[in-house]
Amino acid sequence: MNGVANLMLAGDTDVGEIAFVDLKSQQRRIRARIEARLQAVLDHGRYIAGPEIEELEALLAEKTGAAGAVACASGTAALIIPLLAAGVDTGDAVFLPAFSYNATANAVLLTGATPVFVDIDPATFNMDPDDLERRIAEVKARGALRPAAVIPVDLFGSPADYRSISAIADRNNLFLLADGAQGFGGRLDGAWIGNLAPATATSFFPGKALGAYGDAGAILSQNLGTLEQWMSIRWHGTDSARKNSVCVGFNGRMDSFQAGVLLEKLAIFDEELEARTMIAEIYDRRLSNLASPQRHIEGAQSGYGYYSVRMDHRDDVAAALKAKGAPTAVYYSTPLHKMPAFEKFAPAEPLTATERLCEEIISLPMHPYLTPDQAHYVCDCIEAALASFRD
Ligand SMILES: Cc1ncc(COP(=O)(O)O)c(C=O)c1O
Structure with missing residues (x-):
């Protein structure tokens, strides 16, 4: 377990352990x-x-x-x-x-x-x-x-x-x-x-x-x-x-x-892709009014290797989710042109959209074995965390 005994949905459903990526279920x-x-x-x-x-x-x-x-x-x-x-x-x-x-x-x-x-x-x-x-x-x-x-x-x-x-x-x-x-x-x-x-x-x-x-x-x-x-x-x-x-x-x-x-x-990839897409649809529906999920260009469907969203209070939300047993990750907190190995190739002026995104981006649990209840639980946690920062 990840240190959190029971992860409960509002309706008292125990959603079980949430993995960011779950290779064990697939292997089984x-x-x-x-x-x-x-x-x-x-x-x-x-x-x-x-x-x-x-x-x-x-x-x-x-x-x-x-x-x-x-x-x-x-x-x-x-x-x-x-x-x-x-x-x-x-x-x-x-x-x-x-x-x-x-x-x-x-x-x-x-x-x-x-x-x-x-x-x-x-x-x-x-x-x-x-x-x-x-x-x-x-x-x-x-x-x-x-x-x-x-x-x-x-x-x-x-x-x-x-x-x-x-x-x-x-x-x-x-x-x-x-x-x-x-x-x-x-x-x-x-x-x-x-x-x-x-x-x-x-x-x-x-x-x-x-x-x-x-x-x-x-x-x-x-x-x-x-x-x-x-x-x-x-x-x-x-x-x-x-x-x-x-x-x-x-x-x-x-x-x-x-x-x-x-x-x-x-x-089994097609079935897994369908499962990922179903989870992404839940996240999209629940989070679109709270934050800004990644948009796809017209005619595009994501493979949902990751599900990522930009939001205010990113680090505080990540900490609140961790405390509730919902793992997240930040890809990427530093843009390439600000990394020591590449900074000599940085343009003279800032890359504004990239630099801002690095402060707001967060990736949520995404894998084909995530249940709809688990996805809703993650959204509940985000909703509660964002509401607490508004109060
Ligand atoms: C965007 C991107 N390019 C290239 C790579 C490199 O792939 P690999 O780790 O298999 O060498 C990765 C791996 O994470 C990646 O995310």
Whole structure:
């Protein structure tokens, strides 16, 4: 237990323990099938490049509508590989939102390119296309860097504004790489994340909506032509016979055990996505008048990797919820351009929407095994906490 004996709804219903992310219930549900998958890897012994890898790649492509998929060691590897393949290098500017996980910026810097931070839309929390245009114009006017790529992030699972950003990328000849690390299951106009940009990186970190039992990720492509080069970079830059180095690469491979786990989790993903969406609908309904839940652009459905909302008194509400047995998290309290590793790339003027969001953002418990009663309990706690700050 989390130190709180009974979590009661107003109607005297005990809602039980609330987890922020619940991997145990999911494991109980599919444990036998996962064990069979792990056993199969032990039996065939191909721990690297086992048959599970190709099976997973085919299923990921089928599920998302992408032309193909490349299984990787992590979401970070899945970001770096397409950037290297696109020739992104020293002297290049790569545009990314200032409100993201540090891995997005790290991937850019590891290629030798320079990150250019873009502000976000205060309602969707995703890259603001108007600010992107402004930043591209600034880089062009200064002339020191070549605008080379843009990496929108599907924050918390909500698709970025690919309609606008694809057009901007086309007009400015930028390579468009989607950071869908948090986005698996998100859709825009019916198309899944993975099929919304020429290249999409996703993460299967255990806590993600589709998570492995260790580190893993994948690159999804709308174009079969890119796959061979990505696979080569993933395997130390070797040719398909794995004899000669044909480009610079590294060990970016996923192992067979992780692929086996992911195959079983993918089999229940649609049901889990439906359950996440049902919880999000309760939160939306209950919280829209109290705070500002993340909005999704027209035609978009979130994969609800996380459910996040901006609110006044964020830290006090988090403390009140913790005392009531409802865990929360803050992603992110510091914008990328204010972190020591990246501050030298900060723009001269503040990124207002990003900086304000860092003070107000909070993520609530979100997973497919959360019950409607638990979601209502979280909302009751938020309502009570906010009312106490008004008094
Ligand atoms: C937005 C974003 N990009 C990239 C990553 C990196 O993924 P991984 O941890 O699998 O390398 C993450 C992981 O949390 C992320 O949230």
